[in-house]
Amino acid sequence: MDASSLIAPLNDQQRLAVSAPSQAMLVLAGAGSGKTRVLVHRIAWHIKVNHVSPYHILAVTFTNKAANEMRGRIEDLLNTSARSMWIGTFHGLAHRLLRQHAKQAKLPETFQVMDSDDQLRIVKRLVKSLNLDDSKWPPKQAQWFINAQKDEGIRARHMQDSGDFYLRQMRQIYLAYEELCDRSGLVDFAELLLRAHELLRDNADLLSFYRERFQQVHVDEFQDTNTIQYAWLRLLTEGNNNLFVVGDDDQSIYGWRGAKIENIYAFQKHYPQHGVIRLEQNYRSSGHILKAANTLIANNDNRMGKELWTDAGDGHAIALYSAFNEQDEAYFVVEKIRQWVRDGGLRSETAILYRSNAQSRQFEERLMTTATPYRVYGGLRFFERMEIKNALAYLRLSSNPHDDASFERVVNTPTRGIGAKTLDDMRILARQQQLSLWQAAQAMLEQNQLPARAANALRGFMNLVLELGTATQGFNLHETVKHVVEASGLIELYKKEKQDKGEARVENLEELVNAARLFDYDRENAENLSELDMFLAHAALEAGEMQGEADEDCVQLMTLHSAKGLEFKLVFLVGLEEGLFPSQQALDDPGRLQEERRLCYVGITRAMQQLYLTHAESRRLYGKDSYPRASRFLRELPQESIQEIRLRANVTRPTAAAPSVSATLGGSTFKLGQTVRHEKFGEGVVLQTEGEGDQERVQINFRNAGLKWLMLAYAKLDRV
Ligand code: ATP
Numbered sequence: 001m002d003a004s005s006l007i008a009p010l011n012d013q014q015r016l017a018v019s020a021p022s023q024a025m026l027v028l029a030g031a032g033s034g035k036t037r038v039l040v041h042r043i044a045w046h047i048k049v050n051h052v053s054p055y056h057i058l059a060v061t062f063t064n065k066a067a068n069e070m071r072g073r074i075e076d077l078l079n080t081s082a083r084s085m086w087i088g089t090f091h092g093l094a095h096r097l098l099r100q101h102a103k104q105a106k107l108p109e110t111f112q113v114m115d116s117d118d119q120l121r122i123v124k125r126l127v128k129s130l131n132l133d134d135s136k137w138p139p140k141q142a143q144w145f146i147n148a149q150k151d152e153g154i155r156a157r158h159m160q161d162s163g164d165f166y167l168r169q170m171r172q173i174y175l176a177y178e179e180l181c182d183r184s185g186l187v188d189f190a191e192l193l194l195r196a197h198e199l200l201r202d203n204a205d206l207l208s209f210y211r212e213r214f215q216q217v218h219v220d221e222f223q224d225t226n227t228i229q230y231a232w233l234r235l236l237t238e239g240n241n242n243l244f245v246v247g248d249d250d251q252s253i254y255g256w257r258g259a260k261i262e263n264i265y266a267f268q269k270h271y272p273q274h275g276v277i278r279l280e281q282n283y284r285s286s287g288h289i290l291k292a293a294n295t296l297i298a299n300n301d302n303r304m305g306k307e308l309w310t311d312a313g314d315g316h317a318i319a320l321y322s323a324f325n326e327q328d329e330a331y332f333v334v335e336k337i338r339q340w341v342r343d344g345g346l347r348s349e350t351a352i353l354y355r356s357n358a359q360s361r362q363f364e365e366r367l368m369t370t371a372t373p374y375r376v377y378g379g380l381r382f383f384e385r386m387e388i389k390n391a392l393a394y395l396r397l398s399s400n401p402h403d404d405a406s407f408e409r410v411v412n413t414p415t416r417g418i419g420a421k422t423l424d425d426m427r428i429l430a431r432q433q434q435l436s437l438w439q440a441a442q443a444m445l446e447q448n449q450l451p452a453r454a455a456n457a458l459r460g461f462m463n464l465v466l467e468l469g470t471a472t473q474g475f476n477l478h479e480t481v482k483h484v485v486e487a488s489g490l491i492e493l494y495k496k497e498k499q500d501k502g503e504a505r506v507e508n509l510e511e512l513v514n515a516a517r518l519f520d521y522d523r524e525n526a527e528n529l530s531e532l533d534m535f536l537a538h539a540a541l542e543a544g545e546m547q548g549e550a551d552e553d554c555v556q557l558m559t560l561h562s563a564k565g566l567e568f569k570l571v572f573l574v575g576l577e578e579g580l581f582p583s584q585q586a587l588d589d590p591g592r593l594q595e596e597r598r599l600c601y602v603g604i605t606r607a608m609q610q611l612y613l614t615h616a617e618s619r620r621l622y623g624k625d626s627y628p629r630a631s632r633f634l635r636e637l638p639q640e641s642i643q644e645i646r647l648r649a650n651v652t653r654p655t656a657a658a659p660s661v662s663a664t665l666g667g668s669t670f671k672l673g674q675t676v677r678h679e680k681f682g683e684g685v686v687l688q689t690e691g692e693g694d695q696e697r698v699q700i701n702f703r704n705a706g707l708k709w710l711m712l713a714y715a716k717l718d719r720v
């Protein structure tokens with residue numbers, strides 16, 4: 001392949017960006033304009049035309065999946081391997097650096113990455129051990145506080161005592177937390193970034209090595225970098241002026257997690273010699289979709305200002321469906337997907353995008369009922385499931401018994417009679433004497449401080465952990481995992497659990513053994529880490545992107561946040577309701593409302609050919625019923641691009657033909673979603689029922705008379 005064929009499939013502006021001389025460069029452009037494509041071609045250009053070795057290239061993407069795809073596309077373009085190129089997420093790259101230079105990073109070689117669930121567990125315990133009332137100092141809030149500080153590059157010791165009571169307390173928790181993590185060799189997500197930054201900042205030789213190594217640095221989705229990520233990029237590229245970033249201020253959706261749109265301005269200030277390129281042609285979406293996106297986002301202020309156009313033609317109008325309730329919504333969406341497949345489309349070309357993970361359940365149920373394969377991204381990922389985390393905790397302990405988070409997690413799973421009092425004493429001792437829980441337990445056993453029963457139970461647990469380590473020596477990874485899930489008693493525990501649930505858990509544990517068998521990693525860069533440690537790091541870092549059978553054709557379910565950067569022919573943007581999307585917290589906060597609007601812009605612009613918008617008139621979510629108003633975003637769309645789907649004309653209601661799992665209510669004679677007729681009120685749809693026998697009431701949404709509660713014993717209702 002020669003240079004011209006690398007830029008042939010690009011428009012003029014894209015070509016300029018790809019072939020520009022090495023310099024700091026900002027590509028600022030709206031969704032679907034080819035930013036990611038430019039990044040890929042730029043890297044290929046460096047390798048092919050400028051003869052930069054892949055070894056000298058660094059690329060940061062937003063997900064692991066995007067990283068793999070990018071590597072694949074570059075290799076395809078060049079027809080050669082690009083293995084020595086560093087490409088990954090900020091977290092993945094930081095992790096790699098810390099592994100390779102654990103000592104300089106002041107970490108034990110066997111440090112473990114913990115996810116936010118483990119982190120919360122530790123914070124909870126600290127709040128308790130500091131004798132704080134957790135209703136006044138909610139651990140979740142403290143966790144958020146700690147992460148927010150780290151995202152800004154602030155350590156507890158950097159925090160000045162301003163005399164503020166709240167800050168003082170938070171600082172105390174933060175200090176204790178850092179201490180504990182250091183002691184147990186645990187690293188949370190935010191810590192990965194902060195530590196990787198400190199590593200380079202404080203080790204001049206390493207910094208100059210990596211500055212030398214990474215001659216070309218590329219970043220996708222730059223608008224969502226936070227302070228510490230940007231600081232890290234600056235460290236690496238200062239003086240070299242070799243930072244190539246692409247982004248879209250209208251797609252900044254992680255402000256709530258510390259991302260800074262301002263980094264785009266900062267970039268322009270810090271790299272005075274930079275070039276800026278704007279892309280304006282959208283290649284992804286048809287006209288109506290693009291127009292909707294443009295019109296919606298025009299409601300935000302302080303935009304950097306971009307208009308997108310397409311020569312693709314108007315395409316299909318956007319379809320809007322008002323569902324009766326969330327089940328009707330799911331029913332409608334799944335029917336449309338089945339139609340798509342009947343017409344010859346692939347399931348993987350379709351995506352259901354929602355604001356909150358909790359919304360996925362309805363769709364999953366309906367997809368299951370109709371035997372439609374699907375995959376949920378994010379949400380409760382495989383590695384976050386309880387049984388998997390328990391198994392991983394045993395594995396971690398077998399590798400490092402001082403891992404307090406894992407110790408806490410399984411010391412009593414399966415239950416072995418180690419009482420709350422024993423554990424509390426152990427925590428206090430650990431805290432007072434700066435010991436890991438494991439050491440504290442040892443000390444208590446040595447000093448005979450425990451009642452015989454507790455001592456025996458504790459000894460049993462510790463022996464088990466030691467046995468797991470020794471018995472698996474010489475085993476390969478999946479043999480180790482298999483031994484651990486069995487010897488730990490977990491399999492047996494779940495076999496005893498109530499049927500379906502327990503069975504599913506046992507299956508998941510078997511799947512873990514399988515995952516271990518298939519586990520593959522970059523051995524070249526693993527340094528001297530054991531396969532088990534690599535596997536454990538993978539479990540913590542993998543964002544649930546690759547779960548399920550990779551080659552099965554599946555409907556894609558995910559939150560709007562995780563849909564960033566992706567595209568699908570057929571997209572359903574669901575739950576467009578005030579209080580859900582925009583979210584409740586955004587309703588009286590103009591800043592957050594704008595971020596929600598950007599999120600909606602991201603959602604709309606994922607669609608290539610056809611976009612469906614849905615909302616429900618009644619919704620049960622988080623165990624509460626509500627009758628939300630349609631989202632304001634719907635009103636902000638150009639009405640001429642929208643076609644409302646009429647209820648009667650189009651829809652089969654979720655009635656007897658569709659016995660959705662949760663649609664049968666108690667002993668009620670009526671099914672949820674069923675259409676009924678009332679003498680006086682006419683036709684309506686059953687939304688919910690309450691009570692039993694004589695006391696049974698049903699709530700019905702009558703087409704003409706609106707919502708009514710009726711006593712079944714008196715109301716004469718006929719099925720329609
Ligand atoms: P997002 O902001 O959503 O991340 P993006 O700006 O990164 O979008 P890409 O994903 O790179 O956009 O491109 C969107 C689609 O348009 C892709 O399918 C890509 O292959 C296609 N595309 C980009 N540029 C061109 C071009 N010059 N000719 C044809 N197709 C193009």
Ligand code: MG
Nearest residue numbers: 035036220565
């Ligand atoms: Mg992109």
